[in-house]
Amino acid sequence: MHDGSGLVVAQNLTKRFGSVTAVQNLSFTVSPGSVTGFLGPNGAGKTTTLRMLLGLVKPTAGLATINGRPFHQLGQPGRVVGAVLEAQGFHPSRSARNHLRVYAAAIGVPDAQADQVLGLVGLGTAADRKVGGFSLGMKQRLALATALLGDPQVLVLDEPANGLDPEGIAWLRTFLQSYARMGRTVLISSHLLAEVEQTVDQVVIISRGQTMFYGPLDQLRQQQQRRVLVQPSDVNALATALRAEGVQTIEQLPDGRLAVSDVDSKHVADSALRAGVSIYGIQEEQVDLERLFFQLTSGQYAGYAPAPNPYQQQGGWA
Amino acid sequence: MGNLVQAELRKTTTTGLWWGLLIPTAVLALGWGLATGLFGKFFVDFASTSDLEEVSDFLGVTPDQWKVTLFGMARAINISTIFPMVFGAMAISGEINRRTITTTFLTAPSRMHAMLAKMLVYVLWGAIYGLAIMLFLGIGVVLTSSSGQLPDAGGWAMLALACVLSSILMTMFGVGVGALIPNVAGTIVLLLLYFLVIENVLHFVLAYLEVPTVIGFLPNGSINGLTGSVAVDLFLSSAGVVPPEVEDVLRAIAGAGGALDWWWSGLVFLGWAGVVFAGGWAVTQSKDIT
Ligand SMILES: Nc1ncnc2c1ncn2[C@@H]1O[C@H](COP(=O)(O)OP(=O)(O)OP(=O)(O)O)[C@@H](O)[C@H]1O
Numbered sequence: 001m002h003d004g005s006g007l008v009v010a011q012n013l014t015k016r017f018g019s020v021t022a023v024q025n026l027s028f029t030v031s032p033g034s035v036t037g038f039l040g041p042n043g044a045g046k047t048t049t050l051r052m053l054l055g056l057v058k059p060t061a062g063l064a065t066i067n068g069r070p071f072h073q074l075g076q077p078g079r080v081v082g083a084v085l086e087a088q089g090f091h092p093s094r095s096a097r098n099h100l101r102v103y104a105a106a107i108g109v110p111d112a113q114a115d116q117v118l119g120l121v122g123l124g125t126a127a128d129r130k131v132g133g134f135s136l137g138m139k140q141r142l143a144l145a146t147a148l149l150g151d152p153q154v155l156v157l158d159e160p161a162n163g164l165d166p167e168g169i170a171w172l173r174t175f176l177q178s179y180a181r182m183g184r185t186v187l188i189s190s191h192l193l194a195e196v197e198q199t200v201d202q203v204v205i206i207s208r209g210q211t212m213f214y215g216p217l218d219q220l221r222q223q224q225q226r227r228v229l230v231q232p233s234d235v236n237a238l239a240t241a242l243r244a245e246g247v248q249t250i251e252q253l254p255d256g257r258l259a260v261s262d263v264d265s266k267h268v269a270d271s272a273l274r275a276g277v278s279i280y281g282i283q284e285e286q287v288d289l290e291r292l293f294f295q296l297t298s299g300q301y302a303g304y305a306p307a308p309n310p311y312q313q314q315g316g317w318a
Numbered sequence: 319m320g321n322l323v324q325a326e327l328r329k330t331t332t333t334g335l336w337w338g339l340l341i342p343t344a345v346l347a348l349g350w351g352l353a354t355g356l357f358g359k360f361f362v363d364f365a366s367t368s369d370l371e372e373v374s375d376f377l378g379v380t381p382d383q384w385k386v387t388l389f390g391m392a393r394a395i396n397i398s399t400i401f402p403m404v405f406g407a408m409a410i411s412g413e414i415n416r417r418t419i420t421t422t423f424l425t426a427p428s429r430m431h432a433m434l435a436k437m438l439v440y441v442l443w444g445a446i447y448g449l450a451i452m453l454f455l456g457i458g459v460v461l462t463s464s465s466g467q468l469p470d471a472g473g474w475a476m477l478a479l480a481c482v483l484s485s486i487l488m489t490m491f492g493v494g495v496g497a498l499i500p501n502v503a504g505t506i507v508l509l510l511l512y513f514l515v516i517e518n519v520l521h522f523v524l525a526y527l528e529v530p531t532v533i534g535f536l537p538n539g540s541i542n543g544l545t546g547s548v549a550v551d552l553f554l555s556s557a558g559v560v561p562p563e564v565e566d567v568l569r570a571i572a573g574a575g576g577a578l579d580w581w582w583s584g585l586v587f588l589g590w591a592g593v594v595f596a597g598g599w600a601v602t603q604s605k606d607i608t
């Protein structure tokens with residue numbers, strides 16, 4: 001039997017679908033008591049990894065465990081781990097309540113639990129409606145209700161905010177945080193850091209099937225760089241002066257300004273004064289988390305900007 | 319396991335498929351029953367008025383005592399049990415199609431547990447379909463037959479047993495095929511083609527090649543053999559001494575050409591259902607649910 005630790009562990013997980021390597025040598029541990037964000041751009045391998053944790057996809061190599069055991073050794077898995085994987089796994093002509101009663105029976109919890117989780121996710125009034133007529137957000141809520149049926153110790157959610165209205169997202173946020181605070185484990189995937197930034201304490205960031213960052217969100221924040229954007233009278237003179245002082249990370253921006261990293265604006269202004277360069281404008285810039293995320297993941301399927309139309313009329317839109 | 323069986327039972331009762339397929343099943347059985355009675359009466363009238371006395375000498379009883387309805391009923395059961403087979407075929411392929419299989423596997427101790435629970439529930443449904451088939455078939459036959467052509471109480475019981483067994487086995491076979499070919503349309507088309515066309519052509523070829531005994535070992539041949547042999551046995555038990563050539567003809571009429579004894583036929587088909595289910599289990603066990 002499982003050890004009840006609430007730990008979710010991925011050990012060197014690799015999954016290949018034919019020639020496509022979806023996940024490559026991925027390792028991380030998710031601990032109870034906090035919400036862990038599992039982040040990566042489209043096609044990074046998030047869904048595949050979560051499905052490996054849940055025993056739905058067989059890893060090509062590596063091991064996935066929940067409470068110290070592979071999924072199929074959990075005994076009554078519905079009572080240990082609840083999962084939202086997609087808002088699609090419903091029979092369209094079954095009512096929400098009947099859907100939940102089917103799985104309540106499978107997990108071995110009383111039918112009353114079905115109505116309780118329906119109320120919890122705000123679907124109480126739609127209980128007897130056929131799921132085929134549900135909106136995406138309602139299906140997402142029903143999927144969450146299904147995951148909560150067995151009052152599980154571990155929650156694994158794949159993009160659960162998909163289709164939720166702002167109120168639903170806010171509710172989900174507080175719900176997951178309080179769930180984690182009860183000493184349970186919550187793993188939630190997203191392709192948007194901003195979406196989960198306020199919810200998660202830990203992050204696992206992956207790109208192209210590999211781990212790019214793994215640790216507390218605060219640690220990621222500390223990696224944020226500050227830059228000073230400065231508009232000097234003589235770009236070259238200031239750059240030379242700064243380099244002479246050992247500042248190497250200097251970049252010329254397209255608008256003619258200099259971007260100087262790893263120093264504060266006072267340092268730049270003092271250097272300019274010593275070099276006899278006037279400053280027309282100076283500004284300190286925080287690189288936000290989202291940009292850091294972009295840098296870490298550098299979109300596998302990033303699109304191109306649309307090519308300029310050569311026949312475009314001058315001033316057509318201007 | 320009890321929990322999973324209850325879950326699977328709820329899955330079948332909370333959608334309309336069970337009665338959506340049960341209605342045409344009942345209509346078919348009833349219609350076939352009515353036609354069997356009418357056709358039997360026509361045949362017996364014809365035999366009584368013409369000079370087929372030699373045949374009646376063979377059979378040792380007068381034509382109006384021939385239990386000809388047995389043959390029509392055996393055929394009716396063979397055809398009607400296609401519906402419970404289709405119902406079974408949707409069990410696993412339907413869940414894969416609707417993507418509910420994800421939650422099913424997430425809430426079961428193992429995939430094998432989930433599949434076995436499903437199989438048990440579909441055995442029950444096979445029995446329900448079998449009883450419904452027998453009921454409506456019986457009503458149809460009784461309405462249009464004269465009593466001389468109907469089986470006695472023991473005969474009815476034996477036929478009902480064959481019908482329920484046959485329906486259960488066909489359902490189990492369907493469940494296996496649905497797991498083996500996880501695609502609803504593909505599964506159903508294949509099953510219908512095989513049971514209605516392919517194997518009948520095969521029977522014809524095997525008979526032509528003079529190896530009819532092989533038929534009794536094929537899926538459709540063995541399941542038809544189960545009901546057909548029961549029908550022939552019942553018919554012969556009320557007739558006199560019958561020469562082997564006539565018995566062969568009777569077997570062919572009952573759809574049990576080349577078939578083994580009824581219980582052997584049932585075992586052979588159970589073997590087929592087992593093989594298919596094992597294959598379906600192997601496929602499902604290693605399948606990535608993405
Ligand atoms: N069944 C499958 N067969 C073949 N390739 C697959 C299969 N499932 C996933 N892949 C591939 O594996 C890679 C990772 O896919 P995955 O769905 O895990 O990404 P994701 O991070 O969940 O993306 P998204 O943000 O779009 O949901 C992709 O290149 C995808 O095409």
Ligand SMILES: [Mg+2]
Pocket residue numbers: 046047048158
């Ligand atoms: Mg995904």
